[in-house]
Amino acid sequence: MCTGRVDRDFVMEAFRLGAAGVLIAACHLPSDCHYISGNVKMKVRMDALAGMLQKLGLSPERFRVDYVSSAEGQKFADIVKDMSDQMKALGKGKIQAENAKLKPFLERMLKQKK
């Protein structure tokens, strides 16, 4: 399975359930993808989704797309640490407030598809 498999619905579902953050870690652009071009397709799809979520009031740092190869353990640890620091800086209150605001939209979006 490739990050190309990551459906917009998965990200929306995670935020609907109240996740603090969502991180998608893909292979490096442009030619390092084991599945040739799945990461490129994912990038296009997630850029559009990130734009939409931010318009609905999501703090941009809560949804992140990054590129980590299987040999870069340290880079992955750094990204996760960086992101968890950002979440702490935002604070639980803000995250919960944003999620409450987002929830009706996301529920509608997810229901429409099913």
Added chain:
Amino acid sequence: MVEVNRHPKVQVIANADVLSVEGYVGNFKVKVRRKPRYVDAKQCTGCGECKDVCPIEYPNQWDMNLGTRKAISIPFDQAVPLVYAIDRNYCIECFKCVDACGARKAINFDQKPEEIELEVGTIIVATGCDFYLPYDDARYGYGKYDNVITALEFERLVTSGGPTSGNVVRTSDGKRPKSVVFVQCVGSRDVNKYEYCSGFCCMYALKEAILLKEHYHDDVEVYIFYIDMRTPFKGYEEFYRRAREMGINFIRGKVSNILEDPKTKNLLVRGEDMSLGEPLEIETELVVLSTAAIPSKGIEELANILHITRGSDGFLLESHPKLKPMDTPMDGIFIAGACQGPKDIPYSVSQGSAAAARAATILSQPTYKIEPIVSIVDVAKCRNVKAKCGVCAKSCPYGAITIVEGQPAQINAAQCHGCGTCVAECPADAITQKHFTDEQIFSQIRAALEKDPDEKILTFMCNW
């Protein structure tokens, strides 16, 4: 090479381009365009009488442009197949070769490019590598100073079959150099150029240095500037030791720049001796650069044709660095030799044999096992039945999905590699991936976020 060419089950198609590759493991259709040689391969006996009468000479690429070849020629005496070819860029059409060929009638100026279609079960890619030419690096003066050459050029000079019959000469005055400096890691192991170690340059520099010493003994001074001498495999360390015992000077350190004396065309090599911690200047008559092995010129195009991937260094990417070093993500396509990464002869031969064995394993079995994680189409939901869609086919990196108007999308399970991109792209949710279904992933998301979701970061990563 000759033995391979004579094998009844081996067909060699030389001087040709691969135009397209379609299909999947066991059923590849390969389109090849054979360029015209203007010589009939069946009639040509390889006698070379045409070459003798040809009046045109041009630089021979095989000799790194140090020697010449005729407009009708073979690149070198042992060339396979032994069929002469005319380079129409240089031919003046005097037709002397036609007269020399006489009754054999092998020369045919009307030959056209020929397209050949092949049906094959497996493919092995062994396209090799190119070498970095440091024209853009002013430190070395390559291309500017006559007596700065690359190791491959030196190799042509020192071989008995080369343009100088094995006499090492300077390109400026044709005299034999009394001192030679080898510079290692030109371009390679350099974060500004090519980060990787090319791996075999230490060994060939040692070989060239030893050859020089064997030819000219104490009449030549040899210096090798190196960062690390890398001699890890069987017999290599002993070879290195032999070089040191022959009186070759090893200097640990990088060359900072090279200057030319305009009168004598001698070179002043400046660098640092790291062992002594002192700057160093050596006046020498010839400088040989061991340049980085780099991905070959057409590799990107070839990777696109074959649907195989390249690593960040540009070389073809293996399926798994340890367990599948000659497999590619495409089943039935294997890689061998320096197209996968720089490597020396024994390593290339091992990988070539291994790739051949992997290919033969597939061909000798009646069935082929694929990964079970393929995508399937829910025919009832597919939009392509009523309207034009085809989003899935566009997203598939492997070309596994075929779209026919008015019919649901069809996925060829043998071509599908289970990336799942089509599943996420499908606007009608009509495609599911076995073992990574939406239900399964949603359940995982729900389970992961069951407790304290606002303290968690959910991460999606690829998995292969």
